[in-house]
Amino acid sequence: MTSGVQQDITLQGVTKSFGAPGRQIEAVAPTDLVLQGGSMTALVGPSGCGKSTLLRLISGLEVPTRGQIRIGTETPDQLRRRAGLAVAFQDAALLPWRTVTGNVALGRSLAHRPRDRAAVAELIRLVGLSGFERHRPAELSGGMRQRAAIARALAGLPELLLLDEPFGAVDELTRDRLNTELPPLWEARGATAVLVTHSVTEAVRLSDRIIVLTPRPARVAADIAVTLARTRTAEVLASDAFRAICAQVSQALRLHQASEGIPAQ
Numbered sequence: 001m002t003s004g005v006q007q008d009i010t011l012q013g014v015t016k017s018f019g020a021p022g023r024q025i026e027a028v029a030p031t032d033l034v035l036q037g038g039s040m041t042a043l044v045g046p047s048g049c050g051k052s053t054l055l056r057l058i059s060g061l062e063v064p065t066r067g068q069i070r071i072g073t074e075t076p077d078q079l080r081r082r083a084g085l086a087v088a089f090q091d092a093a094l095l096p097w098r099t100v101t102g103n104v105a106l107g108r109s110l111a112h113r114p115r116d117r118a119a120v121a122e123l124i125r126l127v128g129l130s131g132f133e134r135h136r137p138a139e140l141s142g143g144m145r146q147r148a149a150i151a152r153a154l155a156g157l158p159e160l161l162l163l164d165e166p167f168g169a170v171d172e173l174t175r176d177r178l179n180t181e182l183p184p185l186w187e188a189r190g191a192t193a194v195l196v197t198h199s200v201t202e203a204v205r206l207s208d209r210i211i212v213l214t215p216r217p218a219r220v221a222a223d224i225a226v227t228l229a230r231t232r233t234a235e236v237l238a239s240d241a242f243r244a245i246c247a248q249v250s251q252a253l254r255l256h257q258a259s260e261g262i263p264a265q
């Protein structure tokens with residue numbers, strides 16, 4: 001973090017509708033939320049309920065129809081313009097003409113961080129892309145592109161890290177390793193993080209708090225604190241407490257399942 005201060009994310013009466021007047025789709029119903037600075041919050045909910053929209057609103061890539069969002073005293077747009085936030089979305093969005101190293105290094109330069117080849121190489125190693133440094137996105141699998149995007153997002157040392165299904169295209173074993181090795185990177189620097197995921201286990205594993213959303217329009221259906229030790233060791237993951245929270249989240253999802261929704265895991 002640049003400021004050393006962990007800023008809360010505050011949503012006040014935030015709504016989002018898409019489409020022309022009279023034919024509007026309401027994606028986010030009026031929402032009030034405070035996400036504590038330095039915490040990791042997971043957003044889960046049925047497919048199409050509005051999770052990504054909520055994340056994009058927090059990122060400043062979408063503007064609320066009504067209400068306001070602040071990160072500390074700043075708007076998302078202000079934070080984004082001074083490169084205080086980073087996003088890693090499902091569809092990676094890497095620059096196709098840049099190598100893996102070039103894309104990750106870009107994450108640093110866009111955030112006005114000094115060049116640091118060792119830091120870039122270490123991030124590439126951590127996301128398991130050593131040996132692919134000189135490859136371009138088209139030469140990588142979908143999962144590898146996602147991992148490069150995560151490395152790029154982390155490279156700028158963001159205060160706010162927004163992750164939309166970052167491990168969606170990653171195989172189970174790699175996902176497991178990333179779920180272990182990446183959280184210390186943002187925790188160590190006290191970044192605030194918001195994660196959208198379809199995996200209940202991943203949500204409980206990574207976050208301090210889980211917001212379960214209703215089918216569209218998204219509203220808060222359940223707000224569940226993950227009362228586990230911050231370091232999610234193998235023992236924590238195998239504990240009854242971990243399973244109990246997973247069951248609580250799954251139950252909240254089932255209660256609010258849309259007909260086209262995902263099965264609770």
Ligand SMILES: Nc1ncnc2c1ncn2[C@@H]1O[C@H](COP(=O)(O)OP(=O)(O)OP(=O)(O)O)[C@@H](O)[C@H]1O
Nearest residue numbers: 018019025027046047048049050051052053054216
């Ligand atoms: N730019 C847009 N224009 C019009 N409609 C949109 C736009 N973005 C999202 N929507 C609609 O808003 C609703 C919520 O979409 P969103 O992508 O936020 O859901 P989600 O919960 O992230 O879905 P999934 O879990 O399937 O990724 C959907 O009905 C979607 O079609």
